[in-house]
Amino acid sequence: MSLPSRLSRRRLVDASAGGGARANLAATRNEGLVVLLIVTLLVVGRSLVFVIFEHAQFDADQAITGLMAKHIAELRAFPFYAYASDYVLVVEAWLAAPFLALFGTSVAALRLPLVLLNLVTGVLLVTILGRELYLRPVVALIPALFFVAAPPVLAAELLTATGGNVEPFVYVLLLWLTRERPVAFGIIFLVGFMNREFTAYAASALLLVEALQGRLWQIDNLRQKAVVLGVVAVGWLLTGPLRTGADAMGPGTAGMSNPSASNVSVAVGFLCPSLDLSRMGANLTSLVTTQMGTLLGVAPFRLRDVNINSPTRQGGWGLWPVFCLVIAGAACRLAWLAWRPRRQDAQSEPSRPAPWFALYLALIGLQSGVVWAVSRCGPLNSMTLRYGLLAVLLPVAIVALHLALERSVTWRRLMMLFVICWTAISCRAHGDLLAHYLSHSQPDDYRRLSDELVARGIRYVQADYWTAYMIDFLTDERVIATATDYVRVREYDIAVAGHANEAVLLSRRPCPGGEPIGHRYICK
Structure with missing residues (x-):
């Protein structure tokens, strides 16, 4: 074969390879768009009742946030923390102010920015899972469904306008993305912590992940941490005039706030001062047997018990033990895959994706559930679910790691089928709730x-x-x-x-x- 013929053939091979790569890229992009559409439909669908029907789940605490947003929109007040409070940065009120200015004072206008935050969280979660664990968009969607297709109780909490239920999900994802950019990390952490102290779970989880990676005490990492601390300290000092000079109790009350209070003191004040091991044990048992099942929509639960004005229910008898069995089995399988001896021939075993992001999510979820359980003086109950919302990230992490590391196609498909069945149960509960409001639309x-x-x-x-x-x-x-x-x-x-x-x-x-x-x- 002559040289020109060989060159021509190589050009054809290169062109066909490039065409295949472009085709794969186009297919992945199209799949990503489909997943984005699914995420949007599910988030909007689970939010419909709580946006359209103002009496579905609305109270005076949320009305205060709405009134702050109205006062901001009318330039009558500029709050920093919630009215008559010295913690919870009023991010929701500032986000809702333009919507109230455009659409008028209503529960729907107040909750529209919360719907957008839920959507942003779902998209970020799917995107980061896909990138960090080498998952196709449609596969990355599967573990994210625990958030994206949240059951009625969790969906209601994520749309409750009390100052910081859905925001911590956004912050923990942004903190992961900016972990190598200390200035951005410090700003996000400061805003997140002032908004809701649960953002601190992300910092401790990231430190543990870095310790497991062996880079916690490296010089470059210590320099980055020093910059983060500096940014947080400077930011705290710069916001001092805003904290002390903002309207603390509505229009015309600038400077009435208490500068000595902070999220730290408030968080410490919420902790039970007495060390009662029997109470902690009972609460941890309740967390595993009841509260997590309620949060994930599989334990039988009346929606009225969390002030959702509906006689409908979510979950069912026997579903929570099955859910626990599957998730525990997946966790045990992951432990086996992590600890078993690996074959020496690197070519016979493809490289596995790094598990660090999933571990980060798991540590945040674990902290959220355990701290919620052991810090309460009394028994856990459904009215304090907002303190443990981030615990939903634990099953997200376990399922994501299982799909990324499991070599058996059969087991991966069974896990995806399991999550899809869970999603169907959640969607059915939302369908029952919507059907109730469509047939009982009288105002409260x-x-x-x-x-x-x-x-x-x-x-x-x-x-x-x-x-x-x-x-x-x-x-x-x-x-x-x-x-x-x-x-x-x-x-x-x-x-x-x-x-x-x-x-x-x-x-x-x-x-x-x-x-x-x-x-x-x-x-x-």
């Missing part, structure tokens, strides 16, 4: 009460905390209500006191001469 007591007050021309009201701030938000401040037990907006308290002659008291109990209005009584 707070909406009827608010509308009745506006219709009667009542302008100033005193009520308990859980009623007062709901009225303020749902009426768009057309009715000014202040709390008789826990004041969080000083402007309302002053306004009602200044119109005492026309103000009314809303009581949950009958009063002399009281007029019933919904499930309350108008009293003088």
